[in-house]
Amino acid sequence: MGRRVAIVGFGSTDNSYEQRKKDDLRPWRTKIADAFYDILANVDKGIDPKDVQYVVTNYHGEASVEGGSPAEIIDALGLAPTGHSLITDQCTGSGTSLFDAYAILASGLHDVVLQIGWDTRYDLLNRADKRSLQSNVDFDYHFGFDHYHVTDIYDVLTYRKYGKRDSLEAQITYLIQSYWYANRNPKAAWYGVPCPIKKDEMMSLLDGGQEEEFWRRLRRAGYLSVDGASGVILVPAEDAKKYTDTPVYIEAVSQKNTPNYVAWPMHYPVKKYPWASIVNAAPGKFDFSDAPAVWLSTEEALKKAKIEPKDADFAEVYDMDIATLYVNLESLRIFPRYQAARFIIEGETAIDGRLPCGTHGGLGGFGKVSGADFSNCLVEAVIQLRGEAGKRQVPKHDVAIVKGNGGVGGGTAMSSTAVLRRE
Amino acid sequence: MHSLFPEPAYQIAVYREPLYWRERKGRYRLAGSRCKKCGELWWPRRVSEVCPNCHSRDIEEYEFSHEGEVFSFMKDSVPAPLMAMQVYGRDRRIIAAIKLKEGVCIAPTEIVDCSIEELKEGMKVRRVVRKLRRANNGNWLYGYMWVPIIE
Numbered sequence: 034m035g036r037r038v039a040i041v042g043f044g045s046t047d048n049s050y051e052q053r054k055k056d057d058l059r060p061w062r063t064k065i066a067d068a069f070y071d072i073l074a075n076v077d078k079g080i081d082p083k084d085v086q087y088v089v090t091n092y093h094g095e096a097s098v099e100g101g102s103p104a105e106i107i108d109a110l111g112l113a114p115t116g117h118s119l120i121t122d123q124c125t126g127s128g129t130s131l132f133d134a135y136a137i138l139a140s141g142l143h144d145v146v147l148q149i150g151w152d153t154r155y156d157l158l159n160r161a162d163k164r165s166l167q168s169n170v171d172f173d174y175h176f177g178f179d180h181y182h183v184t185d186i187y188d189v190l191t192y193r194k195y196g197k198r199d200s201l202e203a204q205i206t207y208l209i210q211s212y213w214y215a216n217r218n219p220k221a222a223w224y225g226v227p228c229p230i231k232k233d234e235m236m237s238l239l240d241g242g243q244e245e246e247f248w249r250r251l252r253r254a255g256y257l258s259v260d261g262a263s264g265v266i267l268v269p270a271e272d273a274k275k276y277t278d279t280p281v282y283i284e285a286v287s288q289k290n291t292p293n294y295v296a297w298p299m300h301y302p303v304k305k306y307p308w309a310s311i312v313n314a315a316p317g318k319f320d321f322s323d324a325p326a327v328w329l330s331t332e333e334a335l336k337k338a339k340i341e342p343k344d345a346d347f348a349e350v351y352d353m354d355i356a357t358l359y360v361n362l363e364s365l366r367i368f369p370r371y372q373a374a375r376f377i378i379e380g381e382t383a384i385d386g387r388l389p390c391g392t393h394g395g396l397g398g399f400g401k402v403s404g405a406d407f408s409n410c411l412v413e414a415v416i417q418l419r420g421e422a423g424k425r426q427v428p429k430h431d432v433a434i435v436k437g438n439g440g441v442g443g444g445t446a447m448s449s450t451a452v453l454r455r456e
Numbered sequence: 457m458h459s460l461f462p463e464p465a466y467q468i469a470v471y472r473e474p475l476y477w478r479e480r481k482g483r484y485r486l487a488g489s490r491c492k493k494c495g496e497l498w499w500p501r502r503v504s505e506v507c508p509n510c511h512s513r514d515i516e517e518y519e520f521s522h523e524g525e526v527f528s529f530m531k532d533s534v535p536a537p538l539m540a541m542q543v544y545g546r547d548r549r550i551i552a553a554i555k556l557k558e559g560v561c562i563a564p565t566e567i568v569d570c571s572i573e574e575l576k577e578g579m580k581v582r583r584v585v586r587k588l589r590r591a592n593n594g595n596w597l598y599g600y601m602w603v604p605i606i607e
Contacts, residue, residue, distance in 0.1 A: 178566075186528065
């Protein structure tokens with residue numbers, strides 16, 4: 034397993050509306066520098082930027098032209114000539130960069146490693162690059178159907194498994210909960226934004242046959258995509274107290290990838306592959322929404338960390354759509370398969386629930402920054418573990434699980450999982 | 457817009473003609489891959505010529521059955537004026553996952569010549585080749601779609 038690794042610095046850009054109003058002329062170079070200096074400021078006993086020995090960053094990737102080279106990013110951070118690896122792995126990219134930063138530390142190669150996830154939505158020369166599947170895969174068998182269409186199919190499969198009404202009630206419940214959390218997080222995109230929907234009204238629309246109006250309101254309340262960055266500084270556990278009295282330890286990181294072609298896992302019969310038994314789905318019913326990468330990365334991380342699912346106090350997971358949230362929660366095995374909707378409806382992901390989840394406002398409420406989705410969750414988990422989350426502080430905060438997903442395969446072609454623990 | 461090309465001319469830069477040429481057998485004949493060592497079938501074709509099942513590189517072309525059944529379907533609900541209307545000339549398509557006779561699924565793909573009310577999961581469908589859109593050089597590109605089999 035190598036050396037034990039601790040997080041001593043953490044930080045992110047400010048995604049709040051007030052800050053975003055000032056951000057028009059601030060490109061990605063400024064954003065990653067903002068995150069870096071926030072990380073430095075959060076090292077309790079201070080750290081010299083020149084002490085950073087290696088840097089691992091990531092962005093969403095695909096085909097954005099100005100994706101940046103390692104040298105450009107090191108220059109933007111003012112850290113030249115420090116070594117740097119740049120990763121692109123879509124929405125789980127910052128999980129992958131954490132994995133690499135962790136490996137560099139655990140192996141003893143370097144003693145102070147900076148990890149940053151970042152993304153930009155507005156500097157793209159070709160905005161379509163972000164949407165086109167052709168840039169995700171090296172063949173075109175999608176015929177113009179893109180990531181969003183795939184999410185739609187994913188939803189249909191989810192309705193089939195969980196029931197449409199339960200799925201949508203859970204979606205509304207989680208969305209309202211995300212507004213609650215975001216309004217207690219000054220850095221969240223929805224901070225100060227009242228929740229525009231009410232559960233009773235929404236469910237009345239659905240039950241009364243006014244589904245079009247239901248969707249109109251739901252979409253209006255939906256997530257906000259922003260530019261941003263976030264990350265952490267890692268050091269060996271034995272050095273952690275030099276930097277802070279409250280380090281957070283990384284017990285395990287796991288990363289798994291499966292193909293982007295969405296129908297790939299649907300090759301029947303699937304009995305000969307391991308995932309059918311791992312996800313506890315009937316082989317004849319198996320489809321891409323069963324997301325083997327998510328289950329496999331969770332299983333490996335829990336095993337490496339030597340913890341049981343019941344040990345997790347809270348989770349920060351990829352929660353951009355309800356189907357992905359379900360599979361992420363279910364992979365933790367805290368409740369039986371296909372019970373995720375009920376788990377959310379019954380309030381178990383709220384602050385007083387069994388497994389508080391998305392406490393920074395969720396990816397949507399905090400501000401969707403694809404390349405920093407995982408690291409935003411990671412930073413929130415560190416804040417919670419240190420007991421510094423203020424009004425959104427979860428009551429029990431000893432062990433946290435952070436999960437990120439990415440890719441086109443139902444949004445879950447690749448998945449990263451980290452297990453964190455405080456002293 | 458040039459009179460020779462009355463269809464919307466906007467093109468997305470990431471489309472690449474060599475890619476369409478390379479994949480023509482797959483797009484017109486449903487040619488995927490079969491591993492000669494373990495017999496596993498793959499759709500789309502294994503471009504890397506590696507079998508993920510047995511790690512053999514002994515891969516051959518395999519033409520899949522042109523008939524299958526509807527695994528799942530839905531109406532395109534994504535407002536996509538750029539992609540759907542300007543490039544493909546239509547919106548609100550029926551998106552589907554089709555399970556071929558070999559047990560391999562194709563998704564996402566499109567069902568045509570049929571209203572969504574007529575569709576059912578498990579319904580038999582057959583492959584057709586239809587115009588998809590114009591390439592950057594003005595050529596028409598074609599691709600497979602599916603129509604219900606009326607028995």
